[in-house]
Amino acid sequence: MLRWLKPTLALLVAVVLAWVLNTPQGQVPPLGRLLSPYSGFWQNGETAADFPAQQTLRLPGLHQTVRVRFDDRRVPHIFADNDHDLYYAQGYLTARDRLWQMEFMTRVAAGRISEVVGERALEYDRFQRRMGLPFGAENSLREMLKNDTTRLVLESYAAGVNAYISQLTPKTYPFEYKLLDYAPEPWAPIKSALLLKLMAWDLSGRSDDLRLSNILGKYGPEVTRDLFPNFPFRADPVVPDGAPLDFQPLPVPPASPVPFAAAVSGLVPSREPDAELGSNNFALAGSRTASGRPLLANDPHLQLNLPSIWYQVQLHGPTQNVYGVTIPGAPAVIIGFNQDVAWGVTNVGGDVLDWYQLKFKDASRREYWHAGRWKPVRRVVERIAVRGRPDRLDTVLYTHHGPVVYDQNEPVFNQQTPVRHALRWTAHEAAGANEVLAFVKLNHARNYQDYNRALRTYASPAQNFIFASRTGDVAIRPNGRFPLKYAEQGKFILDGSDPKQDWQGWIPMSQTPRVLNPARGYVSSANQHSAGPGYPYYLGWDYAPWDRAHRINEQLAHMRRATADTLRVLQNDDLGLNAQLMLPWMLFTLEGTKESSDCYSYPPPHSPVSAAMRVLARWKFHYTADAVGATIFELWYQQLTKALWEDNFGKQATGLEMRYPSRDRTNQLLLYQSGDYSDCFKKASFWVDDRRTAQRETVHDLLTTSLQFAMDSLTRKFGPLGPKWAWAHQKSTDINHLAQLPGFGHQDVWSGGSPGSVNATGARNGPSWRMVVDLSTPVRAYGIFPGGQSGNPASRYYDDMLESWRTGQLDELVFLQAADENHPRLQAAWRLEK
Template sequence: MKYFSFIFVLLITLALGYFASVPIGPAPPMGPLMDPNHGFWQNMYSEDEIAEDEIAIPGLQGTVSVTYDENLIPHIFAQNEEDLYRVQGYVTAQHRLWQMEFQTMAAAGRISEIVGPVALELDRMTRRKGLAYGAELGLAYLKEKDPETLKLVEAYAEGVNAYIDQISSAQLPVEYKILNYRPEKWSGYKSLLLLKYMSDMLVGDRDLEYSNLRKILGEELLNKLFPEFPVDNDPVIEADKVWDFEPIQVSKPDSLNFPNDELVIDPLPQPEEGTGSNNWAVSGKKTKNGYPILANDPHLSLNLPSLWYSMQLSTPGHLVKGATLPGALGVISGFNENIAWGVTNATKDARDWYKITFKDETRGSYKYGESWRDSEFRIEEIQIKGQESYIDTVVYTHYGPVVYDKTFKSERQDINFALKWTVHEGSNEQKTFLMMNKAKNHADYNAALDNYTAPAQNFVFASKSGDIAMRIQGKFAVKWKEQGKFFMDGSDPRMEWKEYIPNAHNPSTLNPERGFVSSANQHPVDPSYPYYVFDNSYEHYRNRRLNNRLREMENITVDDMKALQFDDYYLHAAEALPVMINLLGSYLPNDESAKKYMQELKSWDFYADPNQKGPTLFSSWWSKTYSEIWKEWAEFGVPVVRPSNYQTVKLLKEEPASQIFDWGNSASVETASDHVKKGFELMVEEMKKWEEDEGDYAWANFKRTKIQHLVPQFNSFSVENVYTGGGSGILNATGSRHGASWRMVVELGPEIQAFGIYPGGQSGNPGSKFYANFISKWANGEYLNFNLRKPDDSDASLFITTFVSKP
């Protein structure tokens, strides 16, 4: 009976593999899959049941000890860095091999090899964006400029391969068995590819949509609906920051012509609106114990296996602990004996599009100024499981790959659009984290960040010496106003990026007078910053809630910071709901349910806790109202982006009779009140139906947070209906499929106190008790003790494995 539930859900998964309406590829051979000696039965274990006292792997220079705590978190103690990262690779592969390979195959555009033609278009787009090309350039960069980092990256790969070489068919992760393939050898290239994959996950651009809106609305209305600085701008770097450098001067060239076509291609996928990340640090003058406290909670897709894998990495020179990315070296968000750091996405436009004019149909050359430049061609062979390979030819210009052309997404338009992206320029993000893991002070932190290019991140910092800091780091082009906001003409050299903002000019702050630093994906700076800064996706609610609370708080404790990470206050609702109720006036449908819903809304305290009904009603009412306001935009017939929630509330409050609310294709004149009333009626309909079909409409039941397996069809390996609060635009930004992928709080006193949690478990094996065992704690806002271990600490050890050199 011990594994009955696992067997049950696995059999359901196998049935899905055969009968799902969206197939994931050819069904696996049932004989090997059901074989009691090699099939899925062999995955019904927890790691402590198969622990080994000693493991021999090639290449070790000394003995390495790995102590696992009660949560299967490994603490690696090595005598040198090569051994450290070699064993990190082995141990990570032991628990996350399938995830590591699946994510890098996705980044390389190779999912069709696993699941068949259903993934072909996804793979084509991934290849055309040039992620693999970027990783190749990164590897070449290491070979030429940083052989020391390359040596450590290769040591990690050797550790992964040592595990792959030892793994038997019976030990293969169950996903390999279901999908019927085997792991291939790891390489340093794959580790770099993983970091490019993170860039792709976190970067966005709206050049396509803004170009369309510029043509449809005109510049005046566009700027009104999409202001580059919000009225309530509370930026990452404090607004009173004095910039102490002489900026590079740039001005917009005269007589520039942006391409004026209406563009009907499908835009690239964008990061989901309303999700994001938080990080902050408070100085000792604001804390109860007088020590800095740092907090970080990046919000990403909620997946199983988890995006993160917790580890401690130790040599005689340093101890570092935190969240690692399976496949990458070192700790990404964490702390050591001297400092702590964390990251949030900087949401700064670093990806631009250029319209290419080819000389002829061969696309062998393209116009640039008064001359023609030669194109390069990259042949992409996409292997497809069960079919012949698909051959795609991607044209490369000096800007980057021509992602959209006559062979891709061109059914409705003759297009040739090239992508300019810092991912394609060769960089060494891996070195940033290797250096940060060993950093001792603010100078070391800055030196580490000087190696970092993409994706742009807000790096928060705190140290035992008392410093707190924030730096927005990436490789950013020096741009004239509106450069990169719209599609640009690739034949005009004046549209070209000319140079980059020096690292020393990137926005940063050290020990500001207010006693804290923070970021929540909002605008990085105020208008006094001397370089052009633009992005469509800046956050407008979490940042203000966070900063307001940090300004108010004194005698702060670690528990206060945990509570702030789990804060459910719905600022958007607090600002929008009174405006909507006012616009509703005395109107109320003659319906008892409508009266009940309104009473619940009026008595709501604006906290999106899981048992509250107010957030459900507001979420539905706002969604319906917002859709009604901007519904006519769907008739434009081309991709556009709609105004933000923040800007829409501002219009409802300040200009309720504006022509913006009037639909041009109706006989009557609509005002904001009309849309709010219609939205309320639609909310009442939705909620009455919900009560009939589902019953309780408390927020957690309505939101239905799901921690989903990386293969969506493997639903049996997911965890559904997680009972937790929060939501988009809330500090606890836990929606249905996105949320805090990692929470960490560190107090930097003489003895560092650290706490962490993520929604999953250390194991990638659905049959293990360590697969999802953190989820209930995470959902309740609880944490694990994350303090550093010393080599001689043996308390609460699950088991210890010693690694020795294999002859």
């Protein structure tokens, strides 16, 4: 008996150890499989032999032979004789470089992350589904499959992706599948639709309706109008007033005569949304350029991740030759150029997402009150697969407005989401919308008319589409589906029972703001207000601050004989307009003069505050990587804003979920309504005083305490005032792997810029693609993104463009006219055959 004991024990230990190493343990991957050199991650290495200069690949489903050239950045230049093969090859080659990323992002959109990582993503998945991302994607796909062109494009692309997936074995799965221990599933057109909805969520999924309703409830309409105006004090709109309207505006639906006070909601905040996503685009007419032909530039600011959010490609087919960036997982070029035109996009901050407060008949929530009667609620059961657990079922209620994102009293995942409200959002509505068709047509566009026609089916997320053509046209139009609203409709929570508060239709595309060949010789946008106050429709109130837009326009207005490099320099401009506007006043008020000495005294000469003032006085408002002034100013201004508003709009002080007035309104109040030292700030606005203290604070007090706070916290963080306080250290730009894997990203990238500069490089967001196109003959274009073409972290092409991006350089883009063209930067020529 004992004879068996020892071997049994040893065997048992061996078996248990092998089992442990072969199975994921919590968040630890199955180490045995991951680390095995026979099938684990070692197999994902990349050598020169993995990327031969010449090869022929046999791919089932191709109709004819496709030729692909690769340049020294590994950009595929695809030459196909028919559209099916063109998009098939795009799908195949994109998947070859980015399969894990594109599939993972569709899971993010669809709320299917729990399937991969287990229960910890469940709340996230529920939220995605309750927001209706898959619902919007299905609606959108139905429309896209009705159209012959987009059906062909989407299905060919999917076939190409699937051709790649079918070549894989567990040994050749991309690295992340091995790490997270799951397998790729077949691709389908719905996934491309999901990616577009994810983009819509990132760019138009934010709303302050709940916060504004709470503010309205607490402070009343007068204060709300004063502090949260519909049009900013300083503005430089995309389409300025000036040109007479060339259309007869539709009658705007009347505001509901029934006053509505939304229920005040006291949700406990959980996280702040990132409001810094934005973009720049600008184009110069030939009158301002050296070549006499237009120049166009675009840099979308998105979260900076690896693998890169964009993938470059050239598509050469029977009816097109287009180059630009694509979203891995979606066919066609999103931002790019062809031999005749160039185009780009920035986000439109218009209000296309509203919340309707519902009145249910009873606790069962099967009927809701609308237009004087009870209407049935549609119940949709979402089945969420959870790894290692039984499926979770979740019932989502749909009204005619849209889905009820949260219908029970439970912890709310996103603090913007009010409880028991239905969501109306353009991303859900698909009738007549077909974004893929819009991009396919833009890829084919030869002139301004084509561009306009292409945009007709583009609905969501609304973008400022900028355009330039070789024949000399420059144009821009904030484009997308905009609900026809009465003034301030949807600025606050709406009454879901009052049909007059429903959306009443759309602003016709012929009446959305637009400009073609303006006299000033340039067009531009940077997420600011779409139109001037003379525009007849209400589009929204909360756009990005004017800083970037104004700086861009100021620079464009000075340009003569501009070249592509002039626009590159502007893309890298790091001047902070907010600092330029506010810092002189902040320093002057803090320091005071002889006349202010009755009121307050000059800061002691050896105090940290006066040390800071000396540094700030020398700083010229440029957010260079080594600027110490930028570090101090940013924190000082941020603390000053907080000191000004926190007592009246902070949740701790008020117990309510609210928001601060905009930066524009804050600056206006500080500069013009905070009083004057000549009378010791007697006439200061009511808002300056901190209501939480017994004494009455002046703006000088706020300036002093906030600068002291900034200096204390920076000293704690970096040590004594010195070069360690460099802006790049404070800003700390991180480019992380999508799954936040340590070791797979780049931390603390040494770079200048700031969210308010044209070079909008922040902590996690920044220019995700910089492009400049010179529309002379032949077209020359330049571009870079902070990463690389390959999604394989073993490849040197995973992040080979990062250094050029960091230093503000652009690559000249290799734009071929024919498959057999010679070009010194071409490195490989492949054939894809059936």
